[in-house]
Amino acid sequence: MAHSRHIFDRQVVERQRVDALARADYPDFLDKLIGKELLSRLEMIERTFEKCLVMGPSGNWFVDAVHRSAKLQKVVWQSGYPGNAGDVVFDSEWLPFKDNSLDCVIALPGLELVNDLPGALIQINRALKPDGLFLAALYGGNTLAELRHVWLLADEALTGGASPRVAPFIDVRQAGNLLQRAGLALPVADMDVLSVRYDSALALMLEIKKMGFANPLTQRSKKLTSRRMLALVEEQYKNLFCDDDGRIRASVEINYLTAWCPHESQQQPLKPGSAQKRLADFLADDEKANDE
DSSP, X not given: OOOXXXXXXXXXXXXXXXXXXXXXXOOOHHHHHHHHHHHHHHHTSSSOEEEEEEESXXXXXXXXXXXXXXXXXEEEEXXXXXXXXXXXXXXXXXXXXXXXXXXXXXXXXXXXXOSOHHHHHHHHHHHEEEEEEEEEEXXXXXXXXXXXXXXXXXXXXXXXXXXXXXXXXXXXXXXXXXXXXXXOEEEEEEEEEEEEEESOHHHHHHHHHHHTOSOOBTTOOOSOOOHHHHHHHHHHHHHHSBOTTSOEEEEEEEEXXXXXXXXXXXXXXXXXXXXXXXXXXXXXXXXXXXXX
């Protein structure tokens, strides 16, 4: 499978997340929020899954919660992260699983940082058994939109150009379309947008680093950021995205995806031309009923 243009440095992506999860002061509030939502959606499905793969970095809280779930009989973890070492080591861009070998795949945030997301979804579809479940959370297009904007303004003001500073993410509509392109059935994509507040832009950027999401772009600048640039970013952020109490706000968009590996038992759309009654007939019936 040919990769698309490499936007993300995968080694940097994995190293940063591994290092972050090993920190005693790792900020896990988003992990817990997303994990609870994914498990809540799993609990609403009235069936159990024999073999489930959990993709993406997961802290100990999610590991423990998944092991307590009665919906999953056997869980295989993507290893290399604290709390789940010893299962299967692989890059999320290349799944080492046979076709039709998994009953469920749960993907924590991380798929948004692969270079070939359509290819990764196709591989997931192939690895699932017919009527197998795919459940995922990805950071979406509005995530850190404010920070991306002020970096562009600061770069333009000081250098006359722009250096990629904040990773681009797809929006929820694109995510839903990719599920269909990958051949997954009954796709559902919805989003939740949070506004998280900080004392300063510097505090926001430090927390992003602690989470392991510092700039992973292959075209990122390797030069140290000057104090003058950081001061201008801080100034622009305060000017544009500051609340009355002096704190700045940052958007976080979370896209939740649900889809199934196709199976003949699933509800199928009607074939074009198979309708037994025209829309005009329904409208005529409604008009007749209103007249009576």
